[in-house]
Amino acid sequence: DAGVIQSPRHEVTEMGQEVTLRCKPISGHDYLFWYRQTMMRGLELLIYFNNNVPIDDSGMPEDRFSAKMPNASFSTLKIQPSEPRDSAVYFCASSLSGGAGKNIQYFGAGTRLSVL
Amino acid sequence: AQSVTQLDSQVPVFEEAPVELRCNYSSSVSVYLFWYVQYPNQGLQLLLKYLSGSTLVKGINGFEAEFNKSQTSFHLRKPSVHISDTAEYFCAVSQRENTGFQKLVFGTGTRLLVSP
Numbered sequence: 001d002a003g004v005i006q007s008p009r010h011e012v013t014e015m016g017q018e019v020t021l022r023c024k025p026i027s028g029h030d031y032l033f034w035y036r037q038t039m040m041r042g043l044e045l046l047i048y049f050n051n052n053v054p055i056d057d058s059g060m061p062e063d064r065f066s067a068k069m070p071n072a073s074f075s076t077l078k079i080q081p082s083e084p085r086d087s088a089v090y091f092c093a094s095s096l097s098g099g100a101g102k103n104i105q106y107f108g109a110g111t112r113l114s115v116l
Numbered sequence: 117a118q119s120v121t122q123l124d125s126q127v128p129v130f131e132e133a134p135v136e137l138r139c140n141y142s143s144s145v146s147v148y149l150f151w152y153v154q155y156p157n158q159g160l161q162l163l164l165k166y167l168s169g170s171t172l173v174k175g176i177n178g179f180e181a182e183f184n185k186s187q188t189s190f191h192l193r194k195p196s197v198h199i200s201d202t203a204e205y206f207c208a209v210s211q212r213e214n215t216g217f218q219k220l221v222f223g224t225g226t227r228l229l230v231s232p
Contacts, residue, residue, distance in 0.1 A: 003161070031217070042224045043160075043206065050217065091159055103148050103167070103218045104208055107159035 006092050012114045021111045026096030033105060034041055034067055034077050044093075047074065050097070064073040082115045089113070090101040092100035118143050118211040120223035129231045131199055135194040137226045139181075139207030148210035148218060149190040151181055154225075155203045162206070166190065177201065202230045 003031040003050050005024040013019055028096050052069045053065040058070055060067070064083070069075040071075040119142040131134045140178045141147065148167050152160040164175025171183040182190045190207060210218035 005129045048219070056213070056219075057219070093160075097217070103220075104150075104162055104165065105210075105220060107152075107161070109157075109159045114195070 004092055004094050004106055004112050006090075006108035007110060009109065010091060010112045010114075012116065013043050013082055014116050015083055016081045017115075018078065019082045019086075019113060019115075021077040021092075022110060023075045023077070023092030025075070025092070026106055027073065029094035029096050029106075030072075031095045031105075032069060032075050033095075034075070034091040035093065035107075036090045037091060037110070038087075046077070053079070079113075082113075084115045087113055087115050117149070118209050118221045120207050120209050120221055122207055122226050124226050125224070126205045126229065128231065129197055130231050131230055134194045134195050135193065135197050135201075135228065137205050137228065139158075139190045139223060141188050141190065141207075141209040143188070143209075149176065149181075149183060149209040150210075150220065151179070151190070151192050152206045152208060152222075153177075153203050154206065160206060163192070165193065189206035197228070197230050199230050199232065201228060204226060 007022045030051050031047040037043045046059045047067045049069045067077045089110045091107050091110045093107045095105045121140045123138050128217040148222045150165045153163045154160045166172050166173045174180045179194050204227050206225045207223040208220045211221050
């Protein structure tokens with residue numbers, strides 16, 4: 001398997017613009033997570049899905065952030081409008097709820113977002 | 117709620133020297149414990165995990181960790197480090213949600229700097 005795939009790897013945008021980050025989880029995994037990593041706050045869980053359904057979005061910082069998972073192989077994290085303080089590395093991760101791989105989260109390479 | 121403390125934000129060490137990265141967690145109830153490694157400009161990669169059984173866990177790249185329930189610790193060790201071990205290391209503990217899902221709570225990370 002190719003692992004968790006995120007795109008784009010880097011995104012530079014101007015304040016006020018809409019940003020969409022994309023994630024393809026590992027095939028067969030039923031959980032998907034979005035994290036944000038900054039120097040100040042470390043690694044923060046934003047939202048996670050189980051079987052394409054959002055379970056906990058309490059980590060989403062503001063209404064400007066939204067996430068969707070239309071099917072088992074694709075998820076998006078959208079920021080609209082973007083602000084400079086949203087600059088961070090955003091990670092997607094997936095995991096399998098049962099079997100030997102239970103509780104192990106596999107991370108993508110991340111999207112480095114810079115909002116100017 | 118679970119919490120994870122990584123007391124050392126940065127650990128400098130010379131090549132071929134031993135190293136220990138410390139991790140303490142908050143709860144004494146049954147937990148799953150993990151160490152992840154993040155190389156520069158990459159996502160997090162699972163180094164090792166403790167789910168049950170032997171308290172000494174061996175991982176990839178010669179790392180090992182020991183689960184100490186009485187001290188609520190899960191310190192990571194390597195007897196002889198290489199330059200290539202330079203990376204950020206994250207300790208994580210599982211937290212059981214109302215849904216039964218085990219959410220991961222990450223520490224703030226320890227940067228291991230290996231110099232010749």
